[in-house]
Amino acid sequence: MTDEVAPPALSEAELRASASRTAPASEDAGGGISTVALPLPPGPNVPYTLAYLVADGDGAPHLIDTGWDSPDNLERVERALAARGWRLSDLSSIVVTHLHSDHLGMAAALRERTGAPVLLSRAEQASIDALVGSAPTWVERARERAGGWGVPADRIPELLEVAERAAHVTPFRADALVDDGDTLPIPGRSLRAVVTPGHTPGSLCLVDDLDDSVGPGSPGSLDGSGGSGVVFTGDHVLPTVYSGLGLGGPSPRNALTAMLDSLSRIAQYDALDVLPGHEYRFRGLADRCARIARHHLRRSEEVARARDTLADPTVFEIASRVSWSPGWENMRGFVLQSALQQTAMHLEHLMEEDR
Ligand SMILES: [Zn+2]
Structure with missing residues (x-):
């Protein structure tokens, strides 16, 4: 789902590319940072990931997010490096914002090719481990959950099929884990970790206010934007797309409650340029965070209204009375599963709020 009121883009080329669903060319984002757009397999969702090359104080490149694993994307990373005088083997570290394949996808391959260590948040590594560990029992747990949600017997098989397909998780182990507030081991830069659970349990944002940065390019100011720094937001905050909630396996907290907290935490970096994981770079982080919070609330x-019109309703009955963009009667398999999961998440959030 997208929003009509879009925040101002920092790059016209990226804005156009996003509208036409084609990956934009690599751009200099100032402050020793450049963009690398990495296409995703064709589908109804976002068409490309925005990864970033960040030069450290010694002039060596670090990569933030890796994109979908494909030979074409590996070449794109190589070309973006070469355009700035680097080779693949110069890559000094890889920071991944969250566990989804459009961000973590190429990390293992790049690490193997370059020896560069991969960094994740500690909470995200725990999510990967939990997903891998619980995969064998997913179908059984999906059956139990469907029962608890009041799913009619004839709709249960399609949910079990979804669980069966999803139960193939590739294990991954990061070389270093970061916690909220940590400064990343990137020499000459003060790139700080802000862990923002919601989209996934350990989604990572990175704040660089450029104060102590000595990276090449234009340290202390971003070309053209007049910004005082940057914040990499992964999929926590995108300029027009509303990222899904709770998409990283079992979450220690209600994903919506966590997301609302995380939005207010990252909104305080409103003065910084926003470098998101998809679409285009933009300004106006606080406005965008407020809009995302309103969207979820x-x-x-709507879920509360549907619940209150029914006596002792099940999650399935409530979901059937909520407006979904494909139309409830058209929702099958994964889409149905995701609608039920969201409804359950909203009900739990309402309960936490004593509503
Ligand atoms: Zn993504």
Whole structure:
């Protein structure tokens, strides 16, 4: 789902590319940072990931996010490096914002090719481990959950099929884990970790206010933007797309409650340029965070209204009365599963709020 009121883009080329669903060319984002757009397999979702090359104080490159694993994307990373005088083997570290294949996808391959260590948040590594560990029992747990949600018997098989397909998780182990507030081991830069659970349990944002940065390019100011620094937001905050919630396996907290907290935490970096994981770079982080929070809370209100019109309703009955963009009667398999999961998440959030 997208929003009509879009925040101002920092790059016209990226804005156009996003509208036409084609990966934009690599761009200099100032401050020793450049973009690398990495296409995803064709589908209804976002068409490309925005990864970033960041030069450290010694002039060596670090990569933030890796994109979908494909030979074409590996070449794109190589070309973006070469355009700035680097080779693949110069890559000094790889920071991954979250566990989804459009961000973590090429990390293992790049690490193997370059020896560069991969960094993840500690919470995200725990999510990967939990997903891998619980995969063998997913179908059984999906059956139990469907029962608890009041799913009619004839709709249960399609949910079990979804669980069966999803139960193939590739294990991954990061070389270093970062916690909230940590400064990343990137020489000459003060790149700080802000862990923002919601989209996944350990989604990582990175704040670089450029104060102590000595990276090449234009340290202390971003070309053209006049910004005082940058914040890499992964999929936590995108300029027009609303990222899904709780998409990283079992979450220690309600994903919506966590997301609302994380939005207010990252909104305080409103003065910085926003470098998201998809679409285009933009300004106006606080406005965008407020809009995302309102979007999710509207859905909570809708779920509350549906719940209150029914006596002792099940999750399935409530979901059937909520407005979904494909139309409830058209929702099958994964889409149905995701609608039920969201409804359950909103109900739990409402309960946490004593509503
Ligand atoms: Zn993504």
